[in-house]
């Protein structure tokens with residue numbers, strides 16, 4: 001029996017070794033980072049070292065990094081009415097952005113995307129012109145399709161309209177350049193577990209002069225008053241170490257992943273010429289393929305793959321378990337029957353040639369039985385009709 005091959009890196013990446021080591025070391029400490037004694041100062045040092053590592057990954061100042069419980073919380077912290085009079089979010093955002101953060105629903109407007117899931121810049125320009133101080137939130141790369149948005153162009157449009165730009169960059173680190181200045185973002189959210197840190201920690205990074213008027217969690221004044229509560233020192237230390245590792249290797253990792261991803265897509269098309277790979281015309285992350293085979297149901301296919309030692313996903317992990325047609329594919333105008341069959345394959349720094357071979361072998365194996373099943377159900381429904 002072949003070893004299992006994991007292809008769900010956009011949902012969660014494995015913990016990097018330096019992150020694990022930093023966490024184990026931090027768990028051996030006792031102090032509260034707010035205490036003035038030596039033990040407290042040792043905990044504080046770990047947090048501040050990690051803050052510098054996170055800041056360095058995104059080209060920001062350490063003082064502008066606020067640790068949170070993840071990107072969902074970072075998005076909630078950023079999307080507040082103190083930063084704009086209306087909120088504009090793209091139709092393909094993660095639910096934590098699409099839900100409008102701390103804006104009342106009537107002040108949130110959705111921005112359309114084209115058939116590849118790319119934000120329509122003309123629609124953006126005319127929509128934000130209707131607000132005095134528009135706050136716009138567009139993701140760097142989509143977690144389902146891997147489509148990369150033109151953030152620098154969007155930033156220019158937003159700034160010309162007297163607005164601010166928040167970027168959910170969760171899927172970027174380890175795969176793309178995430179420098180906050182190059183992107184032109186005013187606020188950036190990232191999450192540790194997508195880049196080899198632990199689950200349950202993330203950060204909001206601000207441009208230095210941005211002032212968020214209201215914290216999400218009030219209390220003891222930690223994180224410069226922006227996020228109260230005793231810090232999760234071990235998770236933060238692991239996050240920092242993962243950022244340093246990602247910063248050191250992402251360029252070579254990205255090149256290697258793109259080669260494997262291209263081989264994977266060629267293999268899918270060779271085995272099943274009727275397969276549809278989504279967003280073929282847009283720039284995409286080097287590690288992500290979203291595809292569907294007409295007649296295949298996502299749940300059945302995922303289970304068939306799993307039984308063959310292959311972990312793939314139906315789209316975003318947040319909505320798997322209940323596989324529904326994705327809002328991302330709906331916004332791209334993909335027909336709902338095809339969208340319901342969408343399978344996401346996402347790779348990472350340790351994905352090997354053999355993993356991709358295993359996936360393609362499993363695809364050949366599972367597709368013959370799934371095609372048979374599809375043909376039978378078509379015949380049965382034909383007979384019943």
Ligand code: PMP
Nearest residue numbers: 070071072094143168170191202
């Ligand atoms: N944004 C995007 C694009 C994501 O992929 C995710 C994780 N699925 C989140 C936000 C939420 O991140 P977290 O799990 O850290 O709250």
